[in-house]
Amino acid sequence: KAGVTQTPRYLIKTRGQQVTLSCSPISGHRSVSWYQQTPGQGLQFLFEYFSETQRNKGNFPGRFSGRQFSNSRSEMNVSTLELGDSALYLCASSLGGPETQYFGPGTRLLVL
Amino acid sequence: AQRVTQPEKLLSVFKGAPVELKCNYSYSGSPELFWYVQYSRQRLQLLLRHISRESIKGFTADLNKGETSFHLKKPFAQEEDSAMYYCALLGGSNYKLTFGKGTLLTVNP
Numbered sequence: 001k002a003g004v005t006q007t008p009r010y011l012i013k014t015r016g017q018q019v020t021l022s023c024s025p026i027s028g029h030r031s032v033s034w035y036q037q038t039p040g041q042g043l044q045f046l047f048e049y050f051s052e053t054q055r056n057k058g059n060f061p062g063r064f065s066g067r068q069f070s071n072s073r074s075e076m077n078v079s080t081l082e083l084g085d086s087a088l089y090l091c092a093s094s095l096g097g098p099e100t101q102y103f104g105p106g107t108r109l110l111v112l
Numbered sequence: 113a114q115r116v117t118q119p120e121k122l123l124s125v126f127k128g129a130p131v132e133l134k135c136n137y138s139y140s141g142s143p144e145l146f147w148y149v150q151y152s153r154q155r156l157q158l159l160l161r162h163i164s165r166e167s168i169k170g171f172t173a174d175l176n177k178g179e180t181s182f183h184l185k186k187p188f189a190q191e192e193d194s195a196m197y198y199c200a201l202l203g204g205s206n207y208k209l210t211f212g213k214g215t216l217l218t219v220n221p
Binding site for chain 1: 144155156157158161202206207208209210211212213
Protein backbone atom coordinates (compact mmCIF):
# COMPACT_ATOMS: atom_id res chain seq x y z
CA LYS A 1 0.00 0.00 0.00
CA ALA A 2 1.45 3.38 -0.94
CA GLY A 3 2.18 5.72 1.93
CA VAL A 4 1.14 9.31 2.45
CA THR A 5 2.60 11.56 -0.21
CA GLN A 6 3.15 15.30 -0.05
CA THR A 7 3.97 17.72 -2.82
CA PRO A 8 6.04 19.67 -3.31
CA ARG A 9 8.82 18.47 -1.05
CA TYR A 10 10.60 21.81 -0.97
CA LEU A 11 9.40 25.32 -1.57
CA ILE A 12 10.91 28.77 -1.41
CA LYS A 13 8.63 31.79 -1.24
CA THR A 14 8.96 35.45 -0.33
CA ARG A 15 7.08 37.37 2.32
CA GLY A 16 3.56 38.34 1.33
CA GLN A 17 3.13 35.53 -1.15
CA GLN A 18 0.77 32.65 -0.68
CA VAL A 19 1.44 28.94 -0.93
CA THR A 20 -0.57 25.75 -1.41
CA LEU A 21 0.66 22.39 -0.19
CA SER A 22 -0.85 19.07 -1.18
CA CYS A 23 -1.29 15.79 0.65
CA SER A 24 -2.49 12.46 -0.71
CA PRO A 25 -3.50 10.07 2.06
CA ILE A 26 -3.20 6.32 2.13
CA SER A 27 -5.92 4.75 0.05
CA GLY A 28 -9.07 4.29 2.12
CA HIS A 29 -8.07 6.81 4.77
CA ARG A 30 -10.63 9.54 5.28
CA SER A 31 -8.94 11.64 7.94
CA VAL A 32 -6.10 14.02 7.09
CA SER A 33 -4.33 16.14 9.67
CA TRP A 34 -1.76 18.86 9.16
CA TYR A 35 1.09 19.82 11.47
CA GLN A 36 3.73 22.51 11.48
CA GLN A 37 7.19 21.58 12.74
CA THR A 38 9.74 24.22 13.71
CA PRO A 39 12.89 24.02 15.85
CA GLY A 40 11.44 26.43 18.38
CA GLN A 41 7.86 25.28 18.73
CA GLY A 42 8.20 21.63 17.75
CA LEU A 43 5.25 19.84 16.20
CA GLN A 44 2.02 21.80 16.33
CA PHE A 45 -1.41 20.72 15.15
CA LEU A 46 -2.94 22.88 12.44
CA PHE A 47 -6.22 21.18 11.51
CA GLU A 48 -7.89 17.91 10.67
CA TYR A 49 -10.24 17.11 7.83
CA PHE A 50 -12.61 14.18 7.64
CA SER A 51 -14.93 13.51 4.71
CA GLU A 52 -14.32 16.97 3.26
CA THR A 53 -15.17 18.76 6.52
CA GLN A 54 -12.82 20.45 8.92
CA ARG A 55 -13.33 18.47 12.11
CA ASN A 56 -10.73 20.02 14.39
CA LYS A 57 -8.57 23.11 14.37
CA GLY A 58 -5.45 24.20 16.21
CA ASN A 59 -4.45 27.66 17.35
CA PHE A 60 -3.19 29.17 14.15
CA PRO A 61 -4.26 32.45 12.51
CA GLY A 62 -6.80 32.53 9.73
CA ARG A 63 -4.00 32.84 7.16
CA PHE A 64 -3.72 29.09 7.48
CA SER A 65 -6.56 27.26 5.80
CA GLY A 66 -7.21 23.92 4.24
CA ARG A 67 -9.65 21.79 2.41
CA GLN A 68 -10.29 18.19 1.55
CA PHE A 69 -11.60 16.77 -1.67
CA SER A 70 -13.98 13.90 -2.25
CA ASN A 71 -11.06 11.55 -2.90
CA SER A 72 -9.67 12.50 0.55
CA ARG A 73 -6.74 14.40 -0.89
CA SER A 74 -6.13 17.55 1.08
CA GLU A 75 -4.56 20.92 0.45
CA MET A 76 -3.27 23.47 2.88
CA ASN A 77 -2.99 27.13 2.01
CA VAL A 78 -1.03 29.85 3.74
CA SER A 79 -1.70 33.40 2.63
CA THR A 80 0.41 36.50 3.19
CA LEU A 81 3.46 34.51 4.15
CA GLU A 82 5.63 35.66 7.03
CA LEU A 83 9.22 34.74 7.81
CA GLY A 84 7.99 32.75 10.81
CA ASP A 85 6.01 30.46 8.54
CA SER A 86 9.25 28.80 7.48
CA ALA A 87 8.81 25.25 8.69
CA LEU A 88 8.35 21.63 7.82
CA TYR A 89 4.68 20.96 7.17
CA LEU A 90 3.60 17.42 7.85
CA CYS A 91 0.46 15.71 6.77
CA ALA A 92 -0.87 12.56 8.39
CA SER A 93 -3.71 10.27 7.41
CA SER A 94 -5.79 7.74 9.28
CA LEU A 95 -8.88 5.65 8.77
CA GLY A 96 -11.14 7.46 11.17
CA GLY A 97 -9.47 9.59 13.78
CA PRO A 98 -6.02 10.69 14.93
CA GLU A 99 -5.42 7.62 17.09
CA THR A 100 -3.32 5.81 14.49
CA GLN A 101 -1.83 8.28 12.08
CA TYR A 102 0.56 7.69 9.22
CA PHE A 103 2.78 10.61 8.41
CA GLY A 104 4.02 11.88 5.09
CA PRO A 105 7.59 13.01 4.41
CA GLY A 106 6.68 16.67 4.79
CA THR A 107 7.01 19.82 2.71
CA ARG A 108 9.83 22.10 3.74
CA LEU A 109 8.83 25.73 3.23
CA LEU A 110 11.35 28.54 3.35
CA VAL A 111 10.05 32.09 3.41
CA LEU A 112 12.57 34.78 2.46
CA ALA B 113 -4.64 23.29 28.30
CA GLN B 114 -2.84 20.06 27.63
CA ARG B 115 0.91 19.98 27.65
CA VAL B 116 3.60 17.36 27.07
CA THR B 117 7.08 17.80 28.47
CA GLN B 118 10.14 15.83 27.48
CA PRO B 119 12.83 17.15 29.81
CA GLU B 120 15.81 15.76 27.90
CA LYS B 121 16.67 17.13 24.46
CA LEU B 122 19.54 14.69 24.11
CA LEU B 123 20.18 11.27 25.62
CA SER B 124 23.26 9.21 24.97
CA VAL B 125 23.75 5.62 26.13
CA PHE B 126 25.96 2.71 25.24
CA LYS B 127 24.77 -0.37 23.42
CA GLY B 128 23.37 -2.90 25.84
CA ALA B 129 22.60 -0.31 28.52
CA PRO B 130 19.07 0.37 29.72
CA VAL B 131 17.39 3.44 28.36
CA GLU B 132 14.54 5.55 29.68
CA LEU B 133 13.08 8.49 27.80
CA LYS B 134 11.03 10.68 30.07
CA CYS B 135 7.63 12.14 29.30
CA ASN B 136 5.40 14.13 31.62
CA TYR B 137 2.01 15.47 30.73
CA SER B 138 -0.55 17.93 31.96
CA TYR B 139 -4.18 17.12 31.17
CA SER B 140 -7.40 17.37 33.12
CA GLY B 141 -9.16 14.34 31.67
CA SER B 142 -8.18 10.76 30.92
CA PRO B 143 -5.26 11.00 28.54
CA GLU B 144 -4.49 8.86 25.57
CA LEU B 145 -0.72 8.77 25.18
CA PHE B 146 1.61 7.78 22.40
CA TRP B 147 5.27 7.52 21.54
CA TYR B 148 6.34 8.39 18.01
CA VAL B 149 9.78 7.80 16.56
CA GLN B 150 11.67 9.31 13.65
CA TYR B 151 14.74 7.49 12.41
CA SER B 152 17.30 9.36 10.34
CA ARG B 153 15.90 10.28 6.92
CA GLN B 154 12.63 8.47 7.62
CA ARG B 155 9.11 9.58 8.38
CA LEU B 156 7.63 10.11 11.77
CA GLN B 157 5.94 6.87 12.79
CA LEU B 158 3.93 5.56 15.67
CA LEU B 159 5.97 3.40 18.05
CA LEU B 160 3.36 2.55 20.65
CA ARG B 161 0.21 3.75 22.36
CA HIS B 162 -0.58 3.22 26.00
CA ILE B 163 -3.95 1.57 25.54
CA SER B 164 -2.34 -1.22 23.52
CA ARG B 165 -0.07 -2.13 26.42
CA GLU B 166 2.29 -3.83 23.99
CA SER B 167 6.03 -3.96 23.54
CA ILE B 168 7.36 -2.74 20.22
CA LYS B 169 11.02 -3.30 19.29
CA GLY B 170 11.64 -4.09 22.96
CA PHE B 171 10.23 -0.75 24.12
CA THR B 172 7.50 -0.44 26.73
CA ALA B 173 5.77 2.54 28.29
CA ASP B 174 3.58 2.62 31.35
CA LEU B 175 1.09 5.32 32.08
CA ASN B 176 1.46 6.59 35.64
CA LYS B 177 -1.51 8.82 36.34
CA GLY B 178 -0.28 9.70 39.82
CA GLU B 179 2.97 11.09 38.49
CA THR B 180 1.40 12.14 35.16
CA SER B 181 4.18 10.37 33.34
CA PHE B 182 4.53 8.06 30.37
CA HIS B 183 8.20 7.16 30.24
CA LEU B 184 9.54 4.97 27.42
CA LYS B 185 11.87 2.18 28.49
CA LYS B 186 14.05 -0.48 26.94
CA PRO B 187 16.24 -2.79 29.00
CA PHE B 188 19.04 -3.20 26.44
CA ALA B 189 19.55 -0.42 23.91
CA GLN B 190 20.67 -1.22 20.36
CA GLU B 191 22.47 1.04 17.91
CA GLU B 192 19.46 0.95 15.60
CA ASP B 193 17.38 2.58 18.36
CA SER B 194 19.18 5.86 17.68
CA ALA B 195 16.43 8.26 16.62
CA MET B 196 14.28 11.19 17.67
CA TYR B 197 11.49 10.17 20.02
CA TYR B 198 8.34 12.20 20.57
CA CYS B 199 5.77 11.73 23.27
CA ALA B 200 2.24 12.82 22.35
CA LEU B 201 -1.11 13.23 24.08
CA LEU B 202 -4.47 12.98 22.36
CA GLY B 203 -7.33 14.94 23.85
CA GLY B 204 -8.85 18.30 24.43
CA SER B 205 -11.92 20.00 23.05
CA ASN B 206 -10.48 19.85 19.57
CA TYR B 207 -9.29 16.24 20.03
CA LYS B 208 -5.80 16.97 18.81
CA LEU B 209 -2.40 15.40 19.20
CA THR B 210 -0.10 17.51 21.34
CA PHE B 211 3.55 16.61 20.94
CA GLY B 212 6.49 17.09 23.24
CA LYS B 213 9.61 18.74 21.84
CA GLY B 214 11.32 15.39 21.40
CA THR B 215 14.40 13.60 22.71
CA LEU B 216 17.27 12.65 20.44
CA LEU B 217 18.55 9.25 21.53
CA THR B 218 22.02 8.19 20.51
CA VAL B 219 23.15 4.65 21.20
CA ASN B 220 26.91 4.38 21.05
CA PRO B 221 28.71 1.15 20.09
